[in-house]
Amino acid sequence: MGLATPAIVRAQAAWRPTRAVRLIVPAAPGGSNDIVGRIIAESAGQILGQPIIIDNRAGAGSVIGSEAAARSAPDGYTLLINSSLATVPAMVSRMPYNTLTDFEGVAVAGFSxxxxxxxxxxxxxxxxxxxxxxxxxxxxxxxxxxxxxxxxxxxxxxxxxxxxxxxxxxxxxxxxxxxxxxxxxxxxxxxxxxxxxxxxxxxxxxxxxxxLSDQRSPALPDVPNATEAGIPGVVHEEFFPIVAPKGTPPEAVAAMGTAFRQAIQQSAARLNELTGVAPRAGFETNAQVMALVRDGIDSYTRILRAAGVQPE
Known part of the structure; x- marks a missing residue:
């Protein structure tokens, strides 16, 4: 057991980027994905030793940017951050990519x-x-x-x-x-x-x-939660998955995951202060990240169908 751990670490650390990495934000500057992505990218780039460049690809409710990420070369140099990754499949009937099979999970920047x-x-x-x-x-x-x-x-x-x-x-x-x-x-x-x-x-x-939560947020402590405000049941939370194109080498996914999780922890106080986003443990593997996305799709689909909203 003691000999296996260093071997795993060496295997995961074997891949390192040799040029800039692109982080696609499928929205215009100033939105939540853009702000969170820029905060984390700064720290992750320092950890990886290469800059992480934000690439804003707005349009079609994040579909344009997400499709660009899904169709990018799976070489470890393209990532996507998209808090709508789980919501869009519940709303859009004809998707140009498959959310659950066209991406590899890297990390989750947090919840808000x-x-x-x-x-x-x-x-x-x-x-x-x-x-x-x-x-x-x-x-x-x-x-x-x-x-x-x-x-x-x-x-x-x-x-x-x-x-x-x-x-x-x-x-x-x-x-x-x-x-x-x-x-x-x-x-x-x-x-x-x-x-x-x-x-x-x-x-x-x-x-x-x-x-729109069951609790008040420490970032806005004077604002009532949904129940206190008299709108019980109007609870809506987002999360920020970071993913790579399907087929990205496992060693690249592992290295990126390690770097981004470290960057998220380093940036936790700044994220919460500037954005109200808080990280959570339990999303250390590709499978765990994608399971969160899958559960989100199921949850949003139930909410929308109960509200009488059908995909367009």
Whole structure:
């Protein structure tokens, strides 16, 4: 047993990148994947001894960037971070890639609840007041989605279904543009990721009515959780899987996994402070990462079908 461990370590450490690694973010700059990806990439690049370059590929609710990753050479030099990896298959009927068979799991950057936020000019100080406003004025308000099948899209559908309210959906090319639309007043409300909205909430550009979780978040301790806010059942959490194209050599997947998990731990305090994202143990292998994605697909599919939403 004592001789096997160093051998395993040497085998995993045998692969090292000799040039820059590309981390595809399938959304515009400023969204949660972009922010989390940049924080982790900085530390991971230092650990690996090569820079990790962010490649923003926005469009189609993350499908364009994810397809680009799936079709990339499986040589260890392309990775994808996508918190919508498990939500999109529950929403999109014709996928140009197979989420569960076209990727290898590398790591999970962390978990974070979504928020219910409104533009400050919206005349509601609480979630219950906002629900009453929506019921009194059907068709008056719109909400910002980060694209078809994105976490903010599903969060909005979940909120409207559970609260029996209606609003027009406006799809933007990622979380960043959706946040900008809410700040400007072009969109009235949304259920963005905490990572993409926390700065605007703290600065007063957006008003947070609830954290869509069963608990309050240490990152926004004054914002009530879903039950406290009077919207029980509107619980929506995202996670950030990092994956590589299927066929990437196991030694490259292992080396990347080790580097990114170390980078995630090193960046944990910064991630939580800037984005409300917190890492969790238990995702040390390809199988564990992909099992989380599979379970997410199943969960989101059940939520959406129960809400009467069919794939488009």
């Amino acid at each position: 609840p979504h928020l219910l936020v409104v533009n400050p000019r919206v005349e509601a100080r609480t979630a219950q007041e906002f629900v009453a406003l929506l019921r009194a004025s059907p068709g008056r308000f719109n909400y910002a989605s980060a694209g078809l099948g994105s976490g903010p899209h599903i969060g909005g559908l979940l909120f409207m279904s559970r609260m029996n309210v209606e609003a027009e959906t406006v799809h933007y090319r990622g979380g960043g543009p959706g946040i900008a639309a809410m700040v400007s007043g072009e969109a009235h409300f949304g259920t963005p990721t905490m990572a993409s909205a926390i700065g605007q909430v703290r600065g007063g550009a957006l008003r947070a009515l609830a954290v």
